[in-house]
Amino acid sequence: MAKSATKVDLKVTIAGVTFATPVWTASGTAGTGEEMETWTDVKRLGALVTKSVSLKPRSGHPYPRTCETASGMLNCIGLQNKGIDAFIAEELPRLAKMPTRAVVNIVGDSIEELVELAQRLSDVPGPDCLELNLSCPNVARGIDQGSDPKWVGECVAAVRKATRLPLIVKVTPNTNDIVSLARAAEGSGADAISAINTLVGMSVNHQSLKPRLSNITGGLSGPAIKPVALAAVFKIARAVTIPVVGIGGISTGLDAAEFIIAGASAVQVGTAIFRDPLAPIHAAEELAQYLKGRGLARVADLVGTIQV
Amino acid sequence: MAKSATKVDLKVTIAGVTFATPVWTASGTAGTGEEMETWTDVKRLGALVTKSVSLKPRSGHPYPRTCETASGMLNCIGLQNKGIDAFIAEELPRLAKMPTRAVVNIVGDSIEELVELAQRLSDVPGPDCLELNLSCPNVARGIDQGSDPKWVGECVAAVRKATRLPLIVKVTPNTNDIVSLARAAEGSGADAISAINTLVGMSVNHQSLKPRLSNITGGLSGPAIKPVALAAVFKIARAVTIPVVGIGGISTGLDAAEFIIAGASAVQVGTAIFRDPLAPIHAAEELAQYLKGRGLARVADLVGTIQV
Amino acid sequence: MNAARAAQLVWTRELAPGIFQQRLRLPQIARQSRAGQFVHLLPGAGHLFRRAFSVYATDPKAGTFDVLHQVLGEGTRGLSRLEPGAPVDTLGPLGKPFPKPPRGRRPVLVGGGLGMAPLRLWAVELLGSTRAKSSAETRPVMLLGSRSTQQAVAPYGLSALGVRPVWASDDGSHGFHGHVIALLEHEIARGKINPAQSVVYGCGPERMMAALAESCARHAMPCFVSLERSMPCGFGVCMGCVIRMKDGAGYTTFRRVCRDGPVFDASEIVF
Amino acid sequence: MNAARAAQLVWTRELAPGIFQQRLRLPQIARQSRAGQFVHLLPGAGHLFRRAFSVYATDPKAGTFDVLHQVLGEGTRGLSRLEPGAPVDTLGPLGKPFPKPPRGRRPVLVGGGLGMAPLRLWAVELLGSTRAKSSAETRPVMLLGSRSTQQAVAPYGLSALGVRPVWASDDGSHGFHGHVIALLEHEIARGKINPAQSVVYGCGPERMMAALAESCARHAMPCFVSLERSMPCGFGVCMGCVIRMKDGAGYTTFRRVCRDGPVFDASEIVF
Ligand SMILES: Cc1cc2nc3c(=O)[nH]c(=O)nc-3n(C[C@H](O)[C@H](O)[C@H](O)COP(=O)(O)OP(=O)(O)OC[C@H]3O[C@@H](n4cnc5c(N)ncnc54)[C@H](O)[C@@H]3O)c2cc1C
Ligand SMILES: Cc1cc2nc3c(=O)[nH]c(=O)nc-3n(C[C@H](O)[C@H](O)[C@H](O)COP(=O)(O)OP(=O)(O)OC[C@H]3O[C@@H](n4cnc5c(N)ncnc54)[C@H](O)[C@@H]3O)c2cc1C
Ligand SMILES: Cc1cc2nc3c(=O)[nH]c(=O)nc-3n(C[C@H](O)[C@H](O)[C@H](O)COP(=O)(O)O)c2cc1C
Ligand SMILES: Cc1cc2nc3c(=O)[nH]c(=O)nc-3n(C[C@H](O)[C@H](O)[C@H](O)COP(=O)(O)O)c2cc1C
């Protein structure tokens, strides 16, 4: 591989949308961007992916909602969000002005809800992309449906018809066959696949004999799940022709590079933001350094270069 | 809860077999016991669960077979084992004499193979129990079959007919519904369920652009997966009436206690043995201390005491 | 744009077994922090999550701030073992400070254990703003509870400013024998505190805050409490650190302690 | 029953940038270790896995043993930073030692980089067993390769025993200019080493060992190499550390370096 003093271009284009860097925030870990504006230079984020928004406001689960685990954390936030009306009225105007791409993540209990959400978001300025959360493990029916390729296909097809916005479909890792989910999404018109969401997990307090989360189980995220996420991204990228957005345990630029080598066209940084709001920006910088060190001029030159 | 100076009895009985402690070794992490005899006092192990044995000898995958990950490791050993003939000739006689319970873990490519293995092991002294590995993620067809409740049911039914040895069925976590697998096993005559095996994972070397494992993907184990394992054990224990053996990221007696609180009747220590061959024995000691501290006289008094 | 920055550890003092005061240098925190706000410190490079500590003292001229903490687990242990000069990754100041006392109400500061920390800075700020017209009527009153003498840490530098905390201890070894809420009731009963002319600021274990809220409600005293939660992010993005609101519904059922608090009007929350 | 035990760090010396010799006290290791065997050290309580190091020197009377290592990652960094007196959880001695030289063959020890470590102990053992009848014909010959002078570490205490390594260095700054295998060929060519009366013991990077095996095969010299593998357990239970055997099939295709090795007859393995 030629090593030269290349000027590195971090821009990536996914579903016709150009992102300043391939390093985005992950849904549920950067709110709707307001706090990120305080603590980071948002224009250096590839995209701000918003916390899942649902049709009706949701209260989420009671405290305790999180706990630390070995190299990771569990959460059972329970999709607390203000609902699409307030989101459009209060959050979108700010998001529209934010000097970064806004990927709006939507979640629903039914296909109809997702369709309505997609429609509502299509008529307003702000969203550059939609991300369909078909994988949140914290809502009763979330897992079963999200792990059924047939449902995923129907769901994506319906939402596809409802909007012209680029569609990223976020699939669940709590399945024996994430590849079929991705294929179903692709077959129904998804523009990209994002993976992975959290793994179902639990923690027990041996003093109180109680679960450490109010909802008993929750979603596992952070470095602990990085190997699971990498395997998922690698397999999906070989099975579909649309871009894959890698998520799971990414903290640094070298983590990002590993996902891109395995086939991701972009990545999202989640849990690592809690430790440092600047994590995605630092990761993008480190990724640029890495590309430069390898003499690669563009991110695309690294995508899927894994040698197997 | 009464706290008194109880004398703690660690004995547990599962499927009619009594084990000196509820802390066993996990398959593939203690060989067939020979090395454990050198490095630990095996009579203080609840049981020695052997590395999976198959009908024919298997070479396993080339090096590199393991790599470290955040709070865990990946492996793609590929079930290297000497096959049932050599196992019975060379290993069983020693296992039969070992002053601990021998749980023989068997793996096969087909139901017929598993049936034959079970038959072969039924006629010889040594095995106190069989553990059916229906979940190894390293063999091509392992995952798909192991995550199909129907196949699991058929498989267990067939093996059940072939042997009178107590049957522990080890189910895969690489599924959307581990509970159905456990139910299928119970319905077909399993005496106990063990969970979990490793999660499918992968690691990439960003310098060489190569996967870190020869077989590209491998199984993730260690503290990183403990939350996933606990959730699985909790759910299974509420869904079946047979005992559950908890596995996944257990290193200490308090880890063991958490699994037992969540519903496990016994546990297996795997990856932690690599750090310290005495880990299961120390865990049993710490568990006894813990029980004593809570004024509990027997392990059974802790099983499933989770307050939800 | 703010950002996490490396503070420098100036010194560590063990005030009581397992209780440490640490001075850190980071001018922006020293300058910007207001009583009730907190800093989110990374105990070391190997840690995945930060730990929240109330700002205990500031010296804007020297560019330093102090925290007071108790070693509970890995995070606080890691911090307590740092060598002077060590960098400490610091996010802050975070959260909303204590609100000013309503007109005509004298601040009564009620703390339990290390809940004393933000109250100590609050006392200093209150004295600063009222020093000129400082009188027996406006000076803050401070009631502090601890388990025993051993655990009772005197608020740093307050006696020099003329504030002498009234102590309560569970075992009677340090001041009033009993709970600090019992002490508050006692002070009200013997006329030392006049509910009609007081406002209470509390910080301490959640159960104590619940009891304080109840007591204040009974005496019709306004009461503001500073709360603790496990805080993955500390700056408002994870929704992990929530508290239930009395008048909440749907999305507003729960609010974030890190960003909407940590100080809340005690009458508005469900303990 | 053996078990992992806490050795005590006696001292650490940085011999070259990033290269450390460490002396540890643990009588059983000092007494039992034979050249070619290794210890599996836990770099600290926070580590999940041990790290393998050849036993470099032993002092059975003092109950100490030495390791020689290079800081590569977290494990070796952690070890190098320990303070004297620190406990180091130690499993060992592990693996099979170097086999004795066949009759009439003089041992030629060929090392690359820190592969020198087990060879140094082997030289000491060989001298011990042949000292009485020590002569030019039975004394071990030692050929060592390094990248440069800076990285060339003299085998501890060997010169006092009269063994002077012949050096090769990649950049020519230290002895023979070139690879240590080229040096071996050179010594054979100029009659210093007689293949018919020599046995080779090698330790170093795998590629070097492959080249050594090839060279020895060509000269019909028996050759034993000590190999390295990533070792999760080190005592034979995980099957992670395997090497492919030439005559293996099925189960015997791969053997464990930790327990069936780390020393192998070079002619039997597939590099
Ligand atoms: C706004 C705020 C201000 C605080 N101010 C102080 C202070 O001035 N002095 C002081 O000693 N402590 C203070 N705390 C509590 C302090 O953050 C915890 O004691 C600390 O996080 C424990 O960390 P650990 O790793 O040592 O303990 P561990 O018990 O090992 O921590 C394990 C986990 O539990 C969480 N946790 C446990 N208890 C608490 C708690 N009470 N509050 C928050 N998180 C908790 C930790 O964040 C972590 O996730 C404050 C907390 C908050 C939220
Ligand atoms: C039998 C044996 C004897 C050894 N003797 C010595 C010695 O005397 N001196 C010395 O400096 N080194 C020796 N090594 C190599 C030493 O074990 C590695 O350098 C060390 O494990 C690196 O650990 P780390 O955490 O610093 O590096 P990292 O690179 O961070 O380690 C990451 C992972 O790679 C593994 N790894 C990477 N390279 C090696 C390697 N070459 N061998 C084994 N594992 C590796 C580690 O075990 C770990 O799993 C020996 C290895 C073996 C197997
Ligand atoms: C506190 C928290 C809240 C989350 N909320 C959402 C959510 O609302 N919608 C969603 O699609 N994913 C959500 N996720 C999942 C993340 O977007 C991401 O897929 C997952 O955390 C793995 O990435 P990480 O390891 O980098 O955190 C959440 C994760 C965390 C930790
Ligand atoms: C190196 C290695 C080899 C394993 N081999 C087997 C095996 O042969 N059969 C099996 O059923 N499980 C095997 N397992 C899985 C373990 O028995 C256990 O289910 C898993 O590792 C989770 O437990 P742990 O986190 O304590 O290691 C293996 C695990 C490891 C790490």
Ligand code: FES
């Ligand atoms: S700690 Fe994350 S929102 Fe408060």
Ligand code: FES
């Ligand atoms: S390191 Fe585990 S078998 Fe060799």
